[in-house]
Amino acid sequence: MTDFPFPWTDLAARDSAPTEGLLQAAQALWGQALRFDPSDPLWPDRDRVVVSQPGLMDRLRDMTGDVDAGLDMSRAPPGQAIGTAVGLALAEARLSARFGRSLVDHRTWVLCDGADLETGVALEAAALAGMLGLARLCVIAGVAQSDTSGADRFAASGWSVRRVSCEVPGPDGQMDREAVRNAVVAAIAATVRARRPMLIICTQAAGIGSGRPTTDDAAVPAWAAVAARGRTARRGWQRRAFRHRLRAEFTRWQNGAAPPLWEVDWARAWRTNVGSGTPASPLAAAGHALDQIAQLRPELTCLTLAPPDHDPQYTALAIACGTRDHGMAALLNGLGLHGALLPFGVISAVSIDRLRPALRLAAVMRQQVVHLLCDEGAALQGADMIWLPVEQLASLRAMPNVFLFRPCDPVETRAAFTSALARTDGPSVIVLDGRPDTRRPDTEAAPHGGTLPLGIGPEQGAYVRSGPNVARDVTLIASGHEVAVAEALRRRLAGHGIEACVVSLPCWKQFARTDATYREAVLGTAPRIGLERASGFGWERWLGTEGLFLGAEAIANGCDDALLARVRAHLAAITTA
Template sequence: HALAEPHLPPEEELTGPWSPTARRGATTRRSWLRRFARHRLRTAFEREIQGQRPALFEEDWHRACHWQMQSAEGHATQDAGLAGLRALSELLPELVCLTAASAYRLDLAAPVALPATQQARARLLPAEQSCSIQDHGMAGMLNGIALHGGLLPCCAASMMTVDRMRSALRMAALMRRKVLYLLTGDGLALGDGGGGWQPVEQLASLRAMPHLAVFRPCDVRETTACWEAALTWQGGPAMLLLCPYENQHGPLPAPAFGTPSRGGYVVKQEEMRQVTLIASGPEVAIALKASHHLARQDIRATVVSIPCWELFAEQPASYRKTVLGASGLRVGIEAASGFGWERWLGEEGVFVGMDDFGTSAPANALYERFGITVEAICEKVRAHLLTSGAERGSSLRTPDQPRTRVRGPLTTRP
């Protein structure tokens, strides 16, 4: 039957069964193309459809971001991340922001939506679209916007609600669509309202998703760099995990080697390092303070920040080796599950973090409960070096032994 059909015009060969519809819309399309050819916004429209940045975007981005950072209420990564979003909205008219009620929580203890008046005052952007508590529907809408093209979809929600959005997020990663996620409330101590609203395994599960770039910055400077890296990430969605609490251990120094835009870099460099303290997010400040305490005990500790595993894994092996060090003890520090940290620590490494669900307690008690403190880290490092003999100077390499975890502050036996 197919051989008996007469030869079709080229346009109908392409459209197939849709050829009658194509013939009906041909006149309308030709008329639209004629108007588009002489329209004054043709260049901007083509740029948005192709997903390209405007001219002088880098200069305008740094200027707008700097101004928004100055007007931010605090210096936490959550304040910096939302300030970056406002700066981005001024430069990219194609940005579409959807927000969930969980992004506006004040007490950070339970997913309570604010009244309409308070929610209006707490808006992130003037033209944002609120999705209330429908986080799963919001994530699906983001995929639809990304598939439509010409728009840059973005959303803001709580870190703990990512499980409601996981199916749509996975589909965005599967289709390799550009979607931006800003997850607020990333932190161990989210108040006294319940340990169920403290992320434990979410971070590891997100890092395991292909084509998804997960950024967990530690300060304002790193947040800005992560924003830039997220915008340039190709082939999938990008996610920023933002903490609402400011660093209580003082400002971080300028990078000693590398840059945050490469996914990992050296915060503090030590010659002939014995220990490499590797952390992300707020725990970088804890690692830096622990290195100062170790220095008083004649233990040379280098501090490394890895805000994005995906970007760091794409760097040359020589760069990763320089950042992580070729020898010495590696210690991972993160207020989350240690699943997957073997990738950077190796079999001889030590992880300090969480291996159980959170509990209802203030910040200090929770960090002490899981041993994510300067004192517990230093004691763990010293005990490991004494056992391996590295502290006595016999060798900077650690012996083969299984990776261990810290559940709480260590105590010495009498």
């Protein structure tokens, strides 16, 4: 999602009309403080503005006297606007620490109502903003006089809170708009001097300004002065940027480009740290990947909840967010929306439901955000199997514009990271298993079965991992740790004279984008059996009419006698049919 051609991003959660006080506050912001040049709406150092109400968007368009010629608006659950704005402010802080205030010196503004302040995601994001000291963030909220509990919670999270009364009546008995704007201007001036994030509450009682919110007739001509101020600021910034010693790196970050020889350097680092030595789990390999990417591409910004104790790379790289799942996911959207950074998030797989609203919003906004899910649930056994999130993989795969990767070993983990970094039009989710890679030496030497052309592998979304590529009796399709179960099943079937081919399927949507000839070559014409400790929803797409899906209960004990007997019985039934 972009904020072109206006400086705000509409993450609308409701269709309610804005209060008169909030509209006057917006007019004061545009007239006195906002840095924005309409002639260059994507100027990197412009102020960011998030608006949570479509009704307010309409009134602001009236104020500017302009026509919406391409504003990309996306609706979001209440509170996501504040969470996204905190991510925008965090991006500004990270970039200014890297390049200095001469290149990065802008603010983030939010226009919302009281309902946004009450949501869990907004409160979690507010706590993170207070913890991180994001002093260049200001939320302006229009609330009822009797409902200011949200402001108290923000104050408890380390925010500076100022209240502006919108109850001053004018000569006509309605709101004295000029008095309200002057009070907001004074509050905004305090924001510039504040060392903490600021919340400006515009309180309004019923009956004061209760009619249709309007702007003054002078608002439209004033927009020209706003544009002139922004144009002057932009030209000054361009002169500073031209002389800046880090101009080339700043431009690369803004363009989202990789550094020269990035792929060569990362391949060399991967071989040094992961490619040699004992087999590692996908989770451990992901820790090495983050460490290497951070060294080669310092624009990486990683947020995490509780870093795995056994993997110090996560702790060293990430900003710890505690248990604030909702807020962290919303912050990642803001980091991606700001631009110039690579947002990564590390979360437990059993917390997927708390990630879902922000992930869905990132998919709609087509933002590059990468979520790493530590899949502890898949390793649970016995009575603990009740916590296994069996339906989550299917639900994430069904979400539009979300790519889900489930690698089975370090090689596929690196391919998943490569694809996620190359994909700039939507979020990616990488599900990581903490169990070690258990590949046998023969499959280690020839992961493709030695029959597919060089370069065909996990980067295609699916590939023949072992077994005969052409003359096969059955195709075993699996992802993640279940690939090891499929490999064991292939060897046991071979003892009964059944030639099985193992296909690893780490990313469905990536595989679906390959040409039909490649898909047919990988899947083959033999009966297909899918293995995954998850729901079978959607697997019929790859298994066909004669396929069999074996889920969490069937493969709970690995490749045991019961699993072997069930597969043999299924193949015998197909043969005699």
